[in-house]
Amino acid sequence: MIKLKTALTSLTLAGSIAAISAPAMARDTINIVGSSTVYPFATVVAERFGRNTDFPTPKLESTGSGGGLKLFCEGVGTQHPDITNASRRMKTSEFENCQANGVKEIIEVRIGADGIVIANSKDAEKLDLTLEQVFLALAKDVPNPDGGDELIANPYMKWSDIDSSLPDFEISVMGPPPTSGTRDAFVELAMESGCKQFDMIAQMEDENEDKFKSVCHSMREDGPFIEAGENDNLIVQRLAQDPETLGIFGYSFLMENSGQIQAASVNGVEPTPEAISSEDYPVARSLWFYVKKAHVGVVPGIPEYVAEFTSESTWGDNGYLVDVGLIPNPRNERMEIAKAVKELKPMTGNEL
Amino acid sequence: MTDQRSQAEIVRKSLKRRYRKERRFRLYGMLAIFIALASLVTLFADIISKGHTGFVKTTITLDVNLDSELMYLEDPTDADQRSMADFVAPIVAALQEQLPEVDGAGEKRELGRLLGTYAASEISDVLINNPELLDTTQTIEFLAHDRVSVYVKHAGNPRYSIKLSEQQQRWVDELLEKGVIDTSFNDVLFSRGDSREPANAGVLGAIVGSLLTMLVTLAISFPVGIAAAVYLEEFAPENKLTDFIEVNINNLAAVPSIIFGLLGLAVFIGLFGMPRSVPVVGGLVLALMTLPTIIISSRAAIKSVPPSIREAAEGVGASKMQVVLHHVIPLAMPGMLTGSIIGMAQALGETAPLLLIGMVAFIVDVPGGFFDSATVLPVQIYLWASSSEQGFVELASAAIMVLLTFMISMNALAIWLRKRLERRW
Numbered sequence: 126m127i128k129l130k131t132a133l134t135s136l137t138l139a140g141s142i143a144a145i146s147a148p149a150m151a152r153d154t155i156n157i158v159g160s161s162t163v164y165p166f167a168t169v170v171a172e173r174f175g176r177n178t179d180f181p182t183p184k185l186e187s188t189g190s191g192g193g194l195k196l197f198c199e200g201v202g203t204q205h206p207d208i209t210n211a212s213r214r215m216k217t218s219e220f221e222n223c224q225a226n227g228v229k230e231i232i233e234v235r236i237g238a239d240g241i242v243i244a245n246s247k248d249a250e251k252l253d254l255t256l257e258q259v260f261l262a263l264a265k266d267v268p269n270p271d272g273g274d275e276l277i278a279n280p281y282m283k284w285s286d287i288d289s290s291l292p293d294f295e296i297s298v299m300g301p302p303p304t305s306g307t308r309d310a311f312v313e314l315a316m317e318s319g320c321k322q323f324d325m326i327a328q329m330e331d332e333n334e335d336k337f338k339s340v341c342h343s344m345r346e347d348g349p350f351i352e353a354g355e356n357d358n359l360i361v362q363r364l365a366q367d368p369e370t371l372g373i374f375g376y377s378f379l380m381e382n383s384g385q386i387q388a389a390s391v392n393g394v395e396p397t398p399e400a401i402s403s404e405d406y407p408v409a410r411s412l413w414f415y416v417k418k419a420h421v422g423v424v425p426g427i428p429e430y431v432a433e434f435t436s437e438s439t440w441g442d443n444g445y446l447v448d449v450g451l452i453p454n455p456r457n458e459r460m461e462i463a464k465a466v467k468e469l470k471p472m473t474g475n476e477l
Numbered sequence: 478m479t480d481q482r483s484q485a486e487i488v489r490k491s492l493k494r495r496y497r498k499e500r501r502f503r504l505y506g507m508l509a510i511f512i513a514l515a516s517l518v519t520l521f522a523d524i525i526s527k528g529h530t531g532f533v534k535t536t537i538t539l540d541v542n543l544d545s546e547l548m549y550l551e552d553p554t555d556a557d558q559r560s561m562a563d564f565v566a567p568i569v570a571a572l573q574e575q576l577p578e579v580d581g582a583g584e585k586r587e588l589g590r591l592l593g594t595y596a597a598s599e600i601s602d603v604l605i606n607n608p609e610l611l612d613t614t615q616t617i618e619f620l621a622h623d624r625v626s627v628y629v630k631h632a633g634n635p636r637y638s639i640k641l642s643e644q645q646q647r648w649v650d651e652l653l654e655k656g657v658i659d660t661s662f663n664d665v666l667f668s669r670g671d672s673r674e675p676a677n678a679g680v681l682g683a684i685v686g687s688l689l690t691m692l693v694t695l696a697i698s699f700p701v702g703i704a705a706a707v708y709l710e711e712f713a714p715e716n717k718l719t720d721f722i723e724v725n726i727n728n729l730a731a732v733p734s735i736i737f738g739l740l741g742l743a744v745f746i747g748l749f750g751m752p753r754s755v756p757v758v759g760g761l762v763l764a765l766m767t768l769p770t771i772i773i774s775s776r777a778a779i780k781s782v783p784p785s786i787r788e789a790a791e792g793v794g795a796s797k798m799q800v801v802l803h804h805v806i807p808l809a810m811p812g813m814l815t816g817s818i819i820g821m822a823q824a825l826g827e828t829a830p831l832l833l834i835g836m837v838a839f840i841v842d843v844p845g846g847f848f849d850s851a852t853v854l855p856v857q858i859y860l861w862a863s864s865s866e867q868g869f870v871e872l873a874s875a876a877i878m879v880l881l882t883f884m885i886s887m888n889a890l891a892i893w894l895r896k897r898l899e900r901r902w
Contacts, residue, residue: 152752154842154850165865168839169673175841176598182841184754184850204750359863381865384638445594 152203155183155426159193159210162239162307162375163412166446167210167434173445174433180426183208189305197415198223207420207427211413212239212375213309217477230418230471234431235462236440238452240376240401241311241408242388243298249368250292252389256407259391260319261287262296263350265343268323279345296349299360300373303352310410311373315391317341318407361386376401377450402452412451418471428469435463524881528874534663534676535626537592537652539571542614543604553604553611564597565589568619575657576648587645591652593620594674620665620676621658623868625649629660630871637867666875670843671857675868678861680876682843686756686836686851687825687883689844693760694767694824699817701764702771703806706813709772710779711801730769737766738830746834753835754850762830767820774816778809811898818891822884828855854880 157167164187175182188196190211197209198219215233223231243254261267262284266276284291301308320341321327329337344350353360353372360372365385372386376396379388388396392407400406414434421427433439440446442453453459545551547570550562569589573579579588596619604611621629624640628649631637641649652658670682705726713719741762745751751758782805790800806813831837837856844851852860854876861873 156753164839165673171839172673172841176595185839186754186835186837187839204746204752378865381867382638 153425154181155208155424155430156206157183157185157208157210157414158188158196158206159186159208159414160190160212160412161187161305162190162212162377163210163236163414165377165449166236166412166451167414169446169449170434170439171430173439174426174430178426178429178433180429183426183430190309194219194415195222197417198226198228200226201228201417201419203420203424205417207417207424208430209415211415212307212410213313214411214413215415215472215477217474220472220474220477224474228417228419232416232418232431232466232469233472233476234414234416234435234466235454235458236412236414236434236451237446237454238402238404238409238411239450240396240406240452241307241314241373241410242376242379242396243371243373243391243408244364244379244386244388245371246364246366246368247385247387251387252291252371253393254291254389255392256315256319257322258287258291258319259315260322260341263298263300263344264316264320264341265345266340268325274325276340279347279349282349294369297351297367297369298349298371298373299351299353299363300344301353307373307375311408312342312344314408314410316344375450376452380450398452402455409452416469418469421469431466435459435466524874524877528871528876528878530630531871531873531875531878532663532666533630533660534665535621535629535658535660537572537619537621537625537658539568539575539617539619539657540614541567541571541600541617543567543600543611544570545612550604550611553601553608559601559605562601564600565592568592568596568600572652572657575652575655579648584644587642588648591622591625591645591649593622593676595677596620623675623866625658626676627867629653629658636870663875666872670841671839671852671860672841673839673864673866675866675872678869678872680854680857680879682840683852683854683857683876684879686759686840686844687853689756689847689851690759690763690853691821691825693757693847694763695817695821697761697764698767698771698820702768702817703775703813705768706772706775706779707801707806710776711797711805726769726772730773733829734766734827735829735833737762738833740765741830742833752848752850754838754840754852755848756844756851757847758834759831759836759851759853760847762834763824763827766827766830767817767824770820770823771813771817774819775809775813778812778816779805781812782808808900811895814898815891815895818887818894822887822891825853825883825887826855826880828853828859831856854883 155171157171159167164185168185171183171185174180186193186206190213193206193209194211194215197206199205215231220231223229243252243259245252261279261281264279267279267281269275269277270280281287281296283293283295285293300311320337321330326337326340329340353363360374361378361382364370364372371389376398379386379396390396394400394406396406396408401409416427416431436444437459438444440451440453440459442456444451444453447453454462544567547566548562548564550558552558569585572588572591573585576588579585599617599619603615603617625645627637628639628641628646632639639646649658665677666679667684668681669677669679672678709719709723741758745758745761746753786804786808787800790804791797795803828837831853836852837859838850838852839860840850840852842849858873858876858880861869861876
């Protein structure tokens with residue numbers, strides 16, 4: 126018993142000493158963080174890359190676009206990630222943060238597009254919404270329906286209160302949390318455009334941009350808008366159970382679950398791949414990933430992984446990412462990006 | 478006399494009411510147990526009904542002619558040639574032999590879609606290992622595509638939508654009849670790491686990750702916890718400081734696990750510069766989390782050793798340390814072990830603290846050591862439950878069943894140890 130105990134204690138001691146003295150160690154696996162929207166695409170590429178090359182399969186963490194860029198910009202060194210995925214473009218503030226932390230050279234890759242759909246159960250009536258209606262249903266403050274120039278707390282509780290052509294049931298919409306890129310994109314693409322339909326708010330954009338942003342970007346907090354987690358699957362399950370609930374998520378989830386849910390048309394446009402790629406569908410966004418150039422040559426396989434991602438058989442019109450739900454960039458754009466990526470051309474910061 | 482009689486009267490009168498009360502009280506107890514059991518049964522029934530199909534895989538077994546001309550491959554050992562070779566063609570040709578009516582490039586393409594994503598690399602693996610098999614006919618078992626698998630296992634189930642075209646469904650029906658497509662025990666589930674393709678996904682990576690993490694947790698929390706408990710119970714002087722420590726240990730036991738994750742992120746990754754997503758960091762964090770549980774249960778076990786044993790040992794001249802090491806600890810060991818195993822079982826099911834230290838990640842390769850990226854079983858369940866492919870629904874439930882098996886066996890071990898080693902006085 127004594128021997129066992131001494132052995133265990135010395136093991137513990139050895140363990141903690143090793144722990145304290147562990148330096149930032151060399152690593153042979155690519156570390157990728159970032160958007161939960163890009164995650165399903167990037168994992169497929171990573172797995173193929175691991176199978177078809179001699180490099181180990183990259184490790185992917187789904188942290189959300191904002192969380193991923195924060196980790197990515199924390200510095201250079203193998204304890205920091207090599208690549209981050211984002212479902213929106215890097216913000217200028219994030220680029221500056223990267224620069225300040227010594228992450229000078231960043232390679233930007235636009236991988237394609239994804240549409241955000243507003244969907245409900247197939248058992249329910251198919252909806253045809255306008256962005257104006259979406260804004261009125263989900264914003265925190267809306268223009269007073271009785272006229273006048275003031276904003277009042279959102280009074281609409283039923284869809285039919287907004288427009289008599291809409292169905293007569295309670296507004297109940299499940300959407301992503303603020304850490305999610307889907308939320309950022311939805312707010313910018315749907316809420317802001319809907320918001321601008323009102324003259325009084327549109328005027329505000331020139332006069333007081335902060336106020337304009339806070340009005341257009343604030344989602345209501347009194348119940349009808351339900352913040353779900355990053356787990357889009359959970360939203361789909363809830364929609365299937367409750368035909369009066371609507372959900373907001375990426376197009377790929379609609380495609381995978383087309384048996385259970387259907388998408389509403391927005392401003393009269395159905396979310397088809399063509400409409401999303403051409404941005405005729407109003408709630409479409411581009412997907413990106415960012416590569417830390419300082420890690421190329423330090424962590425093996427980064428250029429090869431990027432090459433796999435940007436090859437025609439991956440992200441092209443008949444590539445395997447299309448099967449997962451990616452809407453490809455137009456061909457000439459793909460060619461340009463692939464060429465820039467091959468040269469490892471870093472961003473200047475002016476393009477943002 | 479009259480007084481006594483009236484008292485008896487009062488008792489008799491209230492007797493019925495008291496009996497009723499007692500019956501009600503028992504009924505409440507039984508109701509509580511019934512509710513607990515019913516929810517447990519519902520949970521298990523739901524998981525098993527969803528998950529049992531996860532233990533079945535759908536395979537396509539074909540006699541494939543590894544024709545060098547068809548594959549444009551002369552030398553399978555040459556990597557350049559392999560990268561240009563068409564490994565799908567011989568499989569589609571073999572499928573076509575089974576379904577002679579298939580004709581034309583479009584139909585062939587549709588036929589090829591019945592195969593799993595990695596069918597081609599299965600052929601290339603066979604040829605790399607045995608180059609002499611080129612231009613021979615081999616019986617090879619391929620994994621079917623997730624869509625085929627869903628159709629074979631769940632046709633007619635409204636929870637699943639069938640994504641095969643009607644033509645493909647007819648082909649699958651025909652191949653099923655011929656026995657080319659078949660279902661068997663899903664050994665892939667226990668022999669591979671994660672994958673985005675449900676047919677290729679397994680829990681082995683997560684099981685190994687859990688094992689490595691638990692080893693680190695055990696190596697740290699068990700000796701430290703027992704040493705702390707022995708010192709506090711046997712040697713520590715009773716003063717304000719030990720009181721303060723005691724209160725803190727009890728408080729720590731109630732701290733939400735996510736806080737330990739934040740601590741691990743700040744200290745182990747931030748301060749010590751340890752890598753993200755590795756079992757060592759996960760194990761350290763979980764060790765901190767289980768320490769209070771182990772200390773508290775070990776102290777209770779030490780307390781329950783009767784004073785007569787100590788006194789007898791001291792009476793024959795044993796030193797304090799001899800008393801503790803020779804008598805108290807061996808007698809308290811069953812209780813300590815039980816507490817530790819229950820603490821470990823708790824740690825095994827933990828995800829929240831691991832989220833922050835990066836163990837919630839897509840990791841395909843099975844970890845080979847304490848510093849390899851790894852994930853654990855509950856995290857694997859979480860990841861599969863949030864994947865969009867339909868095949869992962871059953872896999873998530875199957876993984877829950879695997880996790881529950883581990884939990885139940887750990888708890889059973891704790892009970893067995895207690896029964897086996899426990900001594901009553």
